[in-house]
Amino acid sequence: MKFPSHDHDSAPEASKPLLEQSQKAFGRLPGLHKVLAESPQAYEGYQVLHKLFTETEFDAEELTVVWQAINVEHACHYCVPAHTGIAKMMKVSDDITEALRNETPLPSAKLEALRTFTVQMVRTRGNVTEAQMQAFFDAGYGHRAVLDVILGLAQKTMSNYVNHVAQTPVDEVFQPLAWTRSETPLEV
Numbered sequence: 001m002k003f004p005s006h007d008h009d010s011a012p013e014a015s016k017p018l019l020e021q022s023q024k025a026f027g028r029l030p031g032l033h034k035v036l037a038e039s040p041q042a043y044e045g046y047q048v049l050h051k052l053f054t055e056t057e058f059d060a061e062e063l064t065v066v067w068q069a070i071n072v073e074h075a076c077h078y079c080v081p082a083h084t085g086i087a088k089m090m091k092v093s094d095d096i097t098e099a100l101r102n103e104t105p106l107p108s109a110k111l112e113a114l115r116t117f118t119v120q121m122v123r124t125r126g127n128v129t130e131a132q133m134q135a136f137f138d139a140g141y142g143h144r145a146v147l148d149v150i151l152g153l154a155q156k157t158m159s160n161y162v163n164h165v166a167q168t169p170v171d172e173v174f175q176p177l178a179w180t181r182s183e184t185p186l187e188v
Contacts, residue, residue: 003166006037014040018047028173032078032159035166042158049155056148060090065111066149068100069118070156072181078163079156081170081177101179103186113139118149119188126150 004010007029011019015037022033036043054063064087071079080101087097099106106112117136120128136146162168170178 003035003168004038005031005034005168007034011037012040015043018043021047028171030082031168031171032082032163035162035168042162046155046158049151049158053148053152053155056151057144058148060087060092061096061111062114063152064090064092064096065100065106065114066118066152067156068097069115070122070153071160072100072103072186073119073122074156074160074164075181076160076163077179078168078170079159080179081174084177084179085174103182103184110139114141114145114149115186116188117141118153119186121149121153123188
C-alpha cells in the first residue's frame, strides 16, 4: 500500500513547521521527510534524534561511519545514497564512503573498530559481548561513545524502517549515488 508523500499543502497542520524547517535546511523537501510528515510526532522525533546525534563528540567521519554502517546493515536503498551525498557535503573522504558502501576495510583501525562495533550492535540488538565491548574500548572509545552509537542507531532505525515500509523513492539529487548491497556482507 502506497504511503502518503506530503508537501506544504497536503501535510497535517502540525507537520507544516517541520516541513518548513526541512525546506530551509535542504533547499528542497527530502522524500523521507515527506513521508514522515504523515505523523508529526514521528517526524519531530526523527528530527530531534538527528540533531542530538550530530551534537555528540563524534567528528564528521565518525558520524558517517555510524550512519552508513547502520544504513548498509539494514540495506536501506534510500539512506545509503543520501548519506553518500551528505558525506560529500561534510567533506568526508571518498575512501571512507566507498569502504562503507562496499563493506571493505576502512582506512584507519579506529574507524574500522567503530564500524565493527556499530554493526555488532545492530546484529545482536544491543547484546554485544564483553569481548566486543572491550575491543571497542581498546580502539580508543569509551562508555559515552557506546551510548552515542545507540543514539545513532535509534535515528537510523527510524529512517531505515520508514524507507523500507514506504518504499521511499531516492531523491533525484541522490539518484546518481544509487546503491545495492554486495553479495557478501561484512564479517564482524
